[in-house]
Amino acid sequence: MIIRVSRDRLDQVLSLLDKSRVPFRTVRIYNEDLIVTWPDAKVDDKAIKAIDPNAVIIEVKAKYQLASNKWRGRTVIDVNGVRVGGSEVVVAAGPCAVESYEQVRETAVAVKEAGARMLRGGAFKPRTSPYSFQGLGVEGLKILRKVGDEVGLPVVSEVMDTRMVGTVAEYVDVLQIGARNAQNFDLLREVGRTGKPVLLKRGLGNTVEEWLQAAEYVMLEGDGNVILCERGIRTFEHSTRFTLDIGAVVVAKQLTHLPICVDPSHPAGKREYVIPMALAAIAAGADMLLVEVHPRPWEALSDAEQQLTFDMFRELMSKAREVARAIGRSL
Ligand code: PEP
Numbered sequence: 001m002i003i004r005v006s007r008d009r010l011d012q013v014l015s016l017l018d019k020s021r022v023p024f025r026t027v028r029i030y031n032e033d034l035i036v037t038w039p040d041a042k043v044d045d046k047a048i049k050a051i052d053p054n055a056v057i058i059e060v061k062a063k064y065q066l067a068s069n070k071w072r073g074r075t076v077i078d079v080n081g082v083r084v085g086g087s088e089v090v091v092a093a094g095p096c097a098v099e100s101y102e103q104v105r106e107t108a109v110a111v112k113e114a115g116a117r118m119l120r121g122g123a124f125k126p127r128t129s130p131y132s133f134q135g136l137g138v139e140g141l142k143i144l145r146k147v148g149d150e151v152g153l154p155v156v157s158e159v160m161d162t163r164m165v166g167t168v169a170e171y172v173d174v175l176q177i178g179a180r181n182a183q184n185f186d187l188l189r190e191v192g193r194t195g196k197p198v199l200l201k202r203g204l205g206n207t208v209e210e211w212l213q214a215a216e217y218v219m220l221e222g223d224g225n226v227i228l229c230e231r232g233i234r235t236f237e238h239s240t241r242f243t244l245d246i247g248a249v250v251v252a253k254q255l256t257h258l259p260i261c262v263d264p265s266h267p268a269g270k271r272e273y274v275i276p277m278a279l280a281a282i283a284a285g286a287d288m289l290l291v292e293v294h295p296r297p298w299e300a301l302s303d304a305e306q307q308l309t310f311d312m313f314r315e316l317m318s319k320a321r322e323v324a325r326a327i328g329r330s331l
Pocket residue numbers: 096122126158177178179180201231263266
C-alpha cells in the first residue's frame with residue numbers, strides 16, 4: 001500500500017505500523033513523503049484513519065507499487081529542460097560508444113540539427129566478449145559532457161558498476177542501466193540514491209512485471225525520475241538481433257505512470273531495420289527514442305551494423321514527425 005498522511009500525524013502512524021509488525025518504508029518522492037508498506041502486508045485502514053482522518057490509503061495490488069499508475073497520473077521527467085513523458089516525443093541520439101571528441105562532436109551537431117533533444121554515447125560498454133572494445137571509460141564521459149555542453153544537449157550514458165555511480169553521475173544528465181544490468185539490484189539502488197534521471201533498459205529475458213519491479217528498486221530510494229526503455233528481448237527469432245516487444249510498450253503504458261522509451265537500434269541489429277521499428281514504437285505510444293548514430297557507422301568500434309548514418313537519421317526524424325502528428329503528439 002501507498003499511504004499519504006499529514007506531516008504532524010506521520011510519527012503516530014509509523015508507530016502504529018511498527019506495533020502491528022507491518023513492514024514498511026518511508027519514501028520522499030515527487031516532493032512528498034509517502035509510507036510504502038510491503039505489498040502483502042495487512043494494514044488496518046480504520047486505525048490509520050482514526051489517527052489521521054485525511055489519510056489516503058492506496059492499495060495497488062501488484063508486485064510493484066510506486067511504479068504503478070494506480071496512485072499517480074503520467075509522470076513527466078525534466079532532463080535539464082527536456083521534458084520526457086509529455087506530449088512531445090523526445091529523441092536521444094548518438095554513437096553506440098564514445099570513440100573520440102571529433103566523432104561525438106560531429107554526431108552531436110548533426111543529430112541536434114535534425115531535431116534530437118539528447119545526446120547518447122557509451123563510455124563503459126557491456127561487451128559480450130572481453131576482447132571487444134570496452135569503451136573509453138572516464139575519458140569518454142569527459143568527451144560526452146564537453147560536447148553536450150558545447151552543442152547544448154543533455155547527455156545519457158551507461159553506468160555498469162556500483163563503484164562508478166558517483167563518477168558517472170558527475171558527468172551525465174541521465175544514468176543508463178543496460179539490459180545486462182536490468183536486475184543488478186545493488187546498482188539499481190545505488191543509481192536511485194543519486195536522485196538523477198535513470199534510463200532503465202528492460203533485461204533480455206525479463207517480463208514486463210520484472211522490468212517494473214526493477215524500476216521499483218530505484219524508486220524506493222526516492223528517485224521518481226525513471227524512464228523505462230524497451231530494447232528487445234531474446235526469442236527464437238533470429239532475423240532481427242533481438243525481438244522488439246511492441247506489445248510490452250502498450251502494456252507498460254497501461255500499467256505505469258513512468259515514461260516509456262524505445263531503443264530500436266539494438267533489436268534491429270541492422271541499420272536497414274531501424275527506421276520502421278522506430279516508427280512503430282512511436283505509433284505504439286513510446287515517449288522517447290534512443291537511437292544509435294555514427295558519422296561513418298562501418299568504421300564504428302561497436303555495433304557497426306546497426307548505427308544509422310546522418311542521412312538515415314534525418315529520414316527517421318522526418319518520418320517520425322509525421323507519425324507523432326498522426327497520433328496527436330509532436331516531435
Ligand atoms: C546501449 O544502449 O549502449 C546498450 C549497450 O544497450 P543494451 O544495454 O540495451 O544492450
